[in-house]
Amino acid sequence: MRLAIVGAGDVGRSVADLAGEYGHEVVAIADSSGASVDADGIDVEGALERKAGGESVGTADPATLFETDYDVLVEATPTTLGDAEPGFTHVERALETDHHVVLANKGPVAERYEELRALEADSAGSIRFEATVGGAIPVLSTIEDCTPQAVTAARGVLNGTANFILTRMAAEGLDYEHVLAEAQDLGVAEADPTFDVDGTDAALKFVILANVLADGGFSLEDATVEGIQDIPGSALELAAEDGRTIRLIGEASRDGVRVGPRLVPENGALAVTGTRNIVQLETKHAGSLHNSGRGAGGPETATAVLSDVGRLPEL
Amino acid sequence: MRLAIVGAGDVGRSVADLAGEYGHEVVAIADSSGASVDADGIDVEGALERKAGGESVGTADPATLFETDYDVLVEATPTTLGDAEPGFTHVERALETDHHVVLANKGPVAERYEELRALEADSAGSIRFEATVGGAIPVLSTIEDCTPQAVTAARGVLNGTANFILTRMAAEGLDYEHVLAEAQDLGVAEADPTFDVDGTDAALKFVILANVLADGGFSLEDATVEGIQDIPGSALELAAEDGRTIRLIGEASRDGVRVGPRLVPENGALAVTGTRNIVQLETKHAGSLHNSGRGAGGPETATAVLSDVGRLPEL
Numbered sequence: 001m002r003l004a005i006v007g008a009g010d011v012g013r014s015v016a017d018l019a020g021e022y023g024h025e026v027v028a029i030a031d032s033s034g035a036s037v038d039a040d041g042i043d044v045e046g047a048l049e050r051k052a053g054g055e056s057v058g059t060a061d062p063a064t065l066f067e068t069d070y071d072v073l074v075e076a077t078p079t080t081l082g083d084a085e086p087g088f089t090h091v092e093r094a095l096e097t098d099h100h101v102v103l104a105n106k107g108p109v110a111e112r113y114e115e116l117r118a119l120e121a122d123s124a125g126s127i128r129f130e131a132t133v134g135g136a137i138p139v140l141s142t143i144e145d146c147t148p149q150a151v152t153a154a155r156g157v158l159n160g161t162a163n164f165i166l167t168r169m170a171a172e173g174l175d176y177e178h179v180l181a182e183a184q185d186l187g188v189a190e191a192d193p194t195f196d197v198d199g200t201d202a203a204l205k206f207v208i209l210a211n212v213l214a215d216g217g218f219s220l221e222d223a224t225v226e227g228i229q230d231i232p233g234s235a236l237e238l239a240a241e242d243g244r245t246i247r248l249i250g251e252a253s254r255d256g257v258r259v260g261p262r263l264v265p266e267n268g269a270l271a272v273t274g275t276r277n278i279v280q281l282e283t284k285h286a287g288s289l290h291n292s293g294r295g296a297g298g299p300e301t302a303t304a305v306l307s308d309v310g311r312l313p314e315l
Numbered sequence: 316m317r318l319a320i321v322g323a324g325d326v327g328r329s330v331a332d333l334a335g336e337y338g339h340e341v342v343a344i345a346d347s348s349g350a351s352v353d354a355d356g357i358d359v360e361g362a363l364e365r366k367a368g369g370e371s372v373g374t375a376d377p378a379t380l381f382e383t384d385y386d387v388l389v390e391a392t393p394t395t396l397g398d399a400e401p402g403f404t405h406v407e408r409a410l411e412t413d414h415h416v417v418l419a420n421k422g423p424v425a426e427r428y429e430e431l432r433a434l435e436a437d438s439a440g441s442i443r444f445e446a447t448v449g450g451a452i453p454v455l456s457t458i459e460d461c462t463p464q465a466v467t468a469a470r471g472v473l474n475g476t477a478n479f480i481l482t483r484m485a486a487e488g489l490d491y492e493h494v495l496a497e498a499q500d501l502g503v504a505e506a507d508p509t510f511d512v513d514g515t516d517a518a519l520k521f522v523i524l525a526n527v528l529a530d531g532g533f534s535l536e537d538a539t540v541e542g543i544q545d546i547p548g549s550a551l552e553l554a555a556e557d558g559r560t561i562r563l564i565g566e567a568s569r570d571g572v573r574v575g576p577r578l579v580p581e582n583g584a585l586a587v588t589g590t591r592n593i594v595q596l597e598t599k600h601a602g603s604l605h606n607s608g609r610g611a612g613g614p615e616t617a618t619a620v621l622s623d624v625g626r627l628p629e630l
Binding site: 014018021022135136137138141142145146147149150267269283285286287288289290291292293294299300302303306307310311 | 336612614
């Protein structure tokens with residue numbers, strides 16, 4: 001398939017880098033200031049070098065990305081809430097011109113799900129969004145294969161930054177501020193870590209899961225969300241005396257979405273460590289299925305995008 | 316899709332039972348003595364009641380299954396080694412007449428993989444076999460989505476009977492013979508438990524994994540296999556003093572297949588309990604992906620068969 005990648009952050013760049021290995025061709029990549037576009041396949045290495053050097057990926061007008069001949073739009077611009085723009089309009093444009101869309105951007109899928117499905121229904125193209133939930137972990141394709149009706153709930157840890165912080169607080173007896181600074185030094189937490197530590201990032205993912213299970217009906221404002229910023233080190237010590245620890249756990253079902261810190265058994269499945277994520281799917285006929293792995297990272301998330309591309313039908 | 320199910324054991328019956336829920340129709344089901352065949356869809360409930368009452372699923376000649384109009388042959392007869400008959404011939408017949416095949420029977424996939432792929436290449440039909448490895452756990456579709464080339468190895472616990480026995484031996488300090496008898500009473504081990512306890516069943520699954528990773532080249536005789544029958548209770552006690560336990564672990568890579576009892580950390584991912592299974596996939600770009608869940612059971616394995624049916628292209 002020919003990929004047009006909008007967004008040249010970690011994920012967009014990794015998709016461009018790995019596309020060839022999966023048998024696909026990159027015909028365009030754009031960031032906010034420029035684009036590299038070539039119907040015969042762009043020079044990926046050159047584009048990535050320019051970006052690494054602090055420039056834009058290319059000198060063309062970003063708008064020309066939509067005018068090129070492509071099969072799949074890869075939407076990898078930063079997640080935005082509410083109207084989910086400019087990502088939503090990118091998706092809309094691609095679907096209205098009968099292209100496929102694969103999203104890594106959570107915004108449109110969490111906040112305007114029914115509108116996306118309506119656009120898809122009127123298009124020859126399909127939308128897929130494995131990369132929006134759990135990075136490399138194939139959560140959505142597992143639900144799709146079971147059929148959503150056979151899955152009653154999804155629960156787990158879907159934010160690696162918060163999980164890393166809680167793991168380190170418990171392991172070292174350090175307080176939140178101290179471990180957050182450590183996480184930022186390591187690049188595990190961003191300079192502005194708000195969405196990770198206040199539960200918003202995890203909530204967006206569980207909203208997406210609820211939308212998949214219920215075929216729509218949820219957006220971020222429907223979720224009950226509590227973050228990890230107020231957890232004192234003493235809470236983790238107390239938990240440990242009881243063979244427990246604390247993790248930021250989310251739950252999604254057709255009834256709603258909740259994210260918040262929970263006590264979990266210290267050695268149980270939900271007590272994943274470091275930046276690892278886990279999703280437990282409760283199913284009607286197959287008991288509980290657990291998927292764990294790396295929930296974030298450029299290459300990790302790119303593998304989810306490229307898995308989705310591999311599951312698209314020929315246009 | 317219209318399903319013709321050959322084999323009316325736990326898996327075949329569960330596939331018939333759940334097919335409607337997944338949007339498919341059962342046009343035939345056969346056991347060794349009879350068949351129920353109806354191009355407009357059989358009376359599934361009636362066939363299952365007859366079987367439950369000790370009779371055959373139907374009064375038609377089992378051979379008539381292949382003469383009916385169907386889309387997918389579901390091969391759910393008992394696993395046989397070596398020439399993998401009669402399962403292999405069932406698959407061959409379906410592919411030669413341009414039908415799809417979904418296998419729950421491990422024999423043909425472990426023992427005659429390259430021949431299956433050659434038959435598939437000459438057919439309008441495709442073969443899928445998720446149900447042969449890890450029951451409800453979507454191992455093979457995860458590898459398929461990552462692309463097999465991106466997966467370097469698969470490791471884990473793929474036999475629930477052996478895992479149950481080791482879990483109970485460790486938990487209760489009982490010896491092997493005692494726990495095996497308990498497992499048989501519970502229906503977790505068969506009257507003849509040989510393939511489960513000597514590692515053959517697990518080895519077949521890891522041979523299938525190696526065939527998928529390497530696109531053929533392996534059969535059961537290539538695997539190095541050791542079972543659990545000789546593990547004394549004292550070995551588990553000794554392991555526990557060191558924070559470890561023993562599990563029947565298999566490993567598959569392009570270099571080969573090994574199955575045998577291994578010491579694993581007591582609280583680690585590989586120390587799944589009871590009849591649960593786990594597969595860890597090592598990937599090039601996405602680190603380690605863990606999938607765990609119920610590895611056996613009629614409904615559980617049927618969900619894997621029906622997931623496969625859902626991924627088949629229209630004929």
